[in-house]
Amino acid sequence: MKKIHLLILKAFIRPFIVTFFIVMFVLLMLFLFKYIDDLIGKGFEWYVILELLAYQSAVQISMAMPLSMLLSSIMTFGNLGESYELVAIKAAGISLRKAMTPLFILVGLFSGGAFLFSDYILPVVNLKMGALLYDVRIKQADFLIKPGIFNNTIPGYSIRAKGKSKDGKILYDLMIYDHKSSNTASNVLLAKEGYIYNSPDNNTMILKLKDGVRYEDSRARNAKVYNPRQQFTRFYFDETEQKFDMSAFQMKRTDENLFKSHHMMLNLKQLRQYTDSNAVQMDSLRRTVFKEVQSYYYHFNDYYKAKDTLLSPSVPVVTYQHGFIEAIPNDKRTMAINSAMNQVRYIKDVLNIKANEDTFYRDKDIRYNIEFQRKFTLAVSCLLLFCIGAPLGAIIRKGGLGLPVVMAIIFFLIYHIISTVSEKSAKEGNIDTFWGMWMAIFTLSPLAVFLAYKAATDSALFDIEQYRLKAEKAITWIKNRFGARSRKVVQARKSLHDDYTLSS
Template sequence: MKKIHILILKSFIRPFIVTFFIVMFVLLMLFLFKYIDDLIGKGFEWYVILELLAYQSAVQISMAMPLSMLLSSIMTFGNLGESYELVAIKAAGVSLRKAMSPLFILVGLFSGGAFLFSDYILPVVNLKMGSLLYDVRIKQADFLIKPGIFNNTIPGYSIRAKGKSKDGKILYDLMIYDHKSSTTANNVLLAEEGFIYNSPDNNTMILKLKDGVRYEDSRARNARVYNPRQQFTRFYFEETEQKFDMSAFQMKRTDENLFKSHHAMLNLKQLRHYTDSNAIQMDSLRNTVLREIKSYYYYFNDYYKVKDSTIAIGNAITYNQNFTAAIPKEKRTTAISNAMNQVRYIKDVLNLKANEDEFYRNKDILYNVEFQRKFTLAVSCLLLFCIGAPLGAIIRKGGLGLPVVVAIIFFLIYHIISTVSEKSAKEGNIDTFWGMWMAIFILSPLAIFLTYKAATDSALFDIEQYRIKAEKTLNWIKARFGIGNKKATHPSKSLHDDYTLSS
């Protein structure tokens, strides 16, 4: 019995490790394709890219774990079924349920680890990942000179070089326009050659220029003072330095505390706390609505005295036609104007409070969705294993061919149902509990059905079996309705019968 358990565990762990890293690689490539424009041309250090990929790898575990669990379970039992090892195990008197018992324990440990990971590690990783990705996306592209093209990335300057060296450090035939003082080209610098390098803190770019001239229009500085001898200034130089502020091109890390209240960066304890605080704010907001508009719901009985006794009976006022009948004619215009003002105010207050209430309600939905996600990740690993293991025992095909196709189909079904139901929950169409657990509730009967079929050695995917059943059904239909039972009349026999009758 122990040898069987060890055999099954070894057969499962190896495909699981391989498929897990394959799925992680594919998901990382999808991430890079999505954010490739935000990473290229910004001069990031290698460790920044590596840190970003490490955080993204941890984030993708929530999707890679269920998929690799499904794929590896199908491959494991497909290989065992294809090599007739499952037949040998059953022939030894060991049922499929007993043979799978150590795998259930192992998968249960994986599911528990996934729950702890989603509760304690994933919120921290999401916080690190979110802040780093935000800084990466807002960082400007590196300063890059292309020969013959003006570069305007540095604020206040336009730089053009007709040529540059292979390493990009030396620029030839430079032209620099300084627009910091005004929008016009009143300060122009020309140089034969320029050597570019950065300061030790990388916040300043220094351009050492050789053999050039600077043209400066003095009227830009002293436009009110007229001096005919200083209208245009020209400076020749053999060597000078031009400094540019490059602090805007450096990646500055944002304070992570700004992202801590996001729903994806909270654990279960924090989610409960934020949910309770949000509920208190919602109750407080809804209680203030009535107090703000209550004073604007009243009748002007004291101001507009009812003089017509025919419309007043006791303390009750009856109106034969409309409300304005109770108001004197000379005061009706004022009354209607005041009423319209009160209605506008009440409408504005209700619209404002409705927007605030919707904001808090959406936050409450997101908190509840994230709360349920902590549990669905662990249960989805167990569910997809319960689908993949009996499915592999039924199809009896190993390798990366048919098992991969079947696994992807079932995972897509699970992922589509989960995504659609989660979106409906976030939009408030269904309860968050049903939205997050919908895919698990729908696929659980399928897991039970496949487990039953695998335990009873059902050939669920045997095409020959379905062909035989189809032929039997077709023959029964023919026999039932008499299709194809009529005997054809032979021509020679008909002629013989006619000759016999004539004789």
């Protein structure tokens, strides 16, 4: 390998690593901002948060890899162009295409690794990430007592304390409303002091109360008969314990098998299997619809055919002025109309139910196909954005994090917007899933070819005079082409006119 190749590889790998981690950090911050309400105040252990961030980092590779590829390629060739190293390379007789050959191989390896990652690792990561995020979001916030404020997080209880110790374990002047048995607070407990601690399995919170009284409303339990002598019951105590069920506040891990059939948790082989089974279910559903409906159709159809065959040619054809209903006797018309309406309603209900089921299976088929195509578009997008960024950096000849970042964001936003809009259209069934997933790549591929041509020929990208000259040349060619054709048409018409004049 030549020293020039080593120079370009070293110049590319360092910006790629830096930009990759910067993009990954930004995407993780966006993830935390999105789910900050589901993470704060729930008492998660540090390893749970770290596990969630690790899974999210792996999921975000599908977006971080193409963006860092684009940004690092612009920075690399921008720095080489700004320091006139590209000029020296071309002066040594090495074209830009030959100098970029090791980078193409390296980016191809990265793209192949991205494809293998999206097929083998990403489905497993999505499965674990989805199960963990589901458990994190359904977990309730930790039980927290604030002085002077009622806490209603424990179902069936309202707890208030006027004060608490610095460590939060001892509460003073407690008031506890128990309304588990009814909507009204028929059971009230007052205590001067309470000590909080958890059971060994952390599923129960125990509140040891001292020097208090408990009030119970007897009417809430007994019959609805007013008894003025037995309205309230008081229990005085020196020390007692109140237990609260805290199992809802504990994080429980959901079985991952419940999420395995989701389209984002499947690899290529599994996607093919699920797509085939879904197609079999769709075909079975449509055949079932035909069998359920055809009995009503063929019943009347066979009846009419039988009536036609029984009629002899000598029997005159009867015409009805107000429709076929005139053929039904008057005493049976109401029954026949009601029967027909009931059958129409039944057929309509069957078709509506089957249409909803068919829509469900069709949406599943679309999502399976979209995820199947996504496995390939991730790898191809890395190649495409590198082919855009490398010649663009050689053209603008600006390094650092200024103009390259702006250009990278612009082109990546164009790619991302086209990809998002086309994918949404594919999910809605407006376009085919293949075109929906590959639309951005097919749209930007001519731009990559154009930039590569500009970089190879050392021509300016924003040379307005050059574009004006080419436009004038194209307009002149069109005028000459169509002008010559129009002159030929005029001459032909004139010759025909002269021949017609002579003959007349």
